[in-house]
Amino acid sequence: MTNNLPDALSLTQALVRENTVTPISTPALDILEQHLSQAGFTITKLPFSEPGYADTDNLYAQIGSGEPHLCFAGHVDVVPTGDVADWSHAPFAAIIDDGKLYGRGTADMKGGVACFTAAGIKYISQNPDFKGTLSFLITGDEEAVAINGTPKMLNWLKQQDIKLDHCIVGEPSNPSFMGEEIKVGRRGSMLANLTLFGTQGHIAYPERADNPMPRLAAILDGLCNDALDQGTNLFQPSNIEVTSVDVGNDAHNMLPQKIDVKFGIRYNSLHDFDSLEALLKQKFDAIHERLGGRYEVDYFRSGEAFYTEDKLLIELVQNAVKKHTDHVPKLSTAGGTSDARFIKNHCPVVEFGLVGNSMHKVDEHVDIADIKTLADIYLDIVENYFGAKLNMSEGDE
Numbered sequence: 001m002t003n004n005l006p007d008a009l010s011l012t013q014a015l016v017r018e019n020t021v022t023p024i025s026t027p028a029l030d031i032l033e034q035h036l037s038q039a040g041f042t043i044t045k046l047p048f049s050e051p052g053y054a055d056t057d058n059l060y061a062q063i064g065s066g067e068p069h070l071c072f073a074g075h076v077d078v079v080p081t082g083d084v085a086d087w088s089h090a091p092f093a094a095i096i097d098d099g100k101l102y103g104r105g106t107a108d109m110k111g112g113v114a115c116f117t118a119a120g121i122k123y124i125s126q127n128p129d130f131k132g133t134l135s136f137l138i139t140g141d142e143e144a145v146a147i148n149g150t151p152k153m154l155n156w157l158k159q160q161d162i163k164l165d166h167c168i169v170g171e172p173s174n175p176s177f178m179g180e181e182i183k184v185g186r187r188g189s190m191l192a193n194l195t196l197f198g199t200q201g202h203i204a205y206p207e208r209a210d211n212p213m214p215r216l217a218a219i220l221d222g223l224c225n226d227a228l229d230q231g232t233n234l235f236q237p238s239n240i241e242v243t244s245v246d247v248g249n250d251a252h253n254m255l256p257q258k259i260d261v262k263f264g265i266r267y268n269s270l271h272d273f274d275s276l277e278a279l280l281k282q283k284f285d286a287i288h289e290r291l292g293g294r295y296e297v298d299y300f301r302s303g304e305a306f307y308t309e310d311k312l313l314i315e316l317v318q319n320a321v322k323k324h325t326d327h328v329p330k331l332s333t334a335g336g337t338s339d340a341r342f343i344k345n346h347c348p349v350v351e352f353g354l355v356g357n358s359m360h361k362v363d364e365h366v367d368i369a370d371i372k373t374l375a376d377i378y379l380d381i382v383e384n385y386f387g388a389k390l391n392m393s394e395g396d397e
């Protein structure tokens with residue numbers, strides 16, 4: 001074994017020491033480029049720009065050729081630090097204290113990027129003649145709007161005729177300990193602005209006006225109390241949350257003209273945007289048929305629910321995690337969005353990374369033992385992938 005292979009911990013530290021608050025990424029990408037090109041990877045820097053958005057630098061590294069193609073994806077931009085004085089260790093110093101590495105991005109997700117980079121380089125050094133393609137898709141635009149990052153990189157891959165077969169996103173998927181969860185999908189999300197119209201009038205003469213409040217009561221009752229579903233084996237039940245009711249009426253003796261209601265829905269794979277829109281239309285129409293009046297509603301789509309059923313990928317990750325942590329990770333679809341929502345349109349994708357309970361917080365940190373464990377897990381995945389996938393391709397494909 002050569003001595004100049006980067007180890008995951010020092011690589012994490014080097015990346016954390018570069019201040020790459022989103023959408024800055026270049027100094028961290030330069031470090032990765034240096035290690036990856038030295039190991040024989042072909043590097044393509046992919047800077048993208050779009051009017052009205054900050055320019056972003058991205059990096060695609062690839063080695064090998066043909067099928068199967070395993071890609072690791074991640075980001076090196078980080079969220080801002082907040083008041084630096086609140087941190088017990090400077091956020092870009094990468095200080096190790098009591099077995100923990102502190103710094104912005106240690107968990108989310110320079111640690112994950114360092115682990116898959118170190119594991120990939122180690123694999124290549126031991127298996128220079130492996131059959132297939134190993135790649136890294138690393139963006140600087142995940143924490144902000146994700147306009148100039150992963151979606152454009154995936155388009156570029158398509159234009160180059162590069163097809164990913166499987167992808168692992170190194171986001172911190174474990175809520176509180178290593179080996180706890182693999183994310184195999186995410187819930188869908190939509191937002192809505194609902195306006196109920198009435199006719200203004202004096203409370204002494206309700207027959208000459210139209211109070212929208214009874215309709216509001218019926219609608220809130222339905223939104224707050226009618227279950228959308230009971231969940232599935234992979235997803236928790238969908239939920240509707242009413243977040244604002246705005247009548248803007250200062251007078252006790254006046255019936256309001258209109259009411260603005262805001263609500264959001266996080267939904268599982270039993271629904272999609274269109275089916276939910278149809279379901280709510282039915283409910284709102286029924287209430288208005290019964291109680292009169294008129295309403296308008298605008299829905300905003302932010303992403304459909306998705307999950308992967310790819311057995312090979314799930315078992316590959318699950319087995320590696322079990323081997324190195326002694327935990328059988330739960331398959332989860334909880335939590336917010338990640339770039340997996342774009343990648344899932346190109347190939348099966350799961351997320352597994354470090355422990356995320358301090359991400360986006362003051363004193364973000366990871367256990368240094370977990371960094372070593374994650375690098376071992378990724379190495380195991382790569383080793384088994386290029387074995388397992390080859391065996392499978394003889395029969396199943």
Ligand SMILES: [Zn+2]
Nearest residue numbers: 108109142171
């Ligand atoms: Zn992240």
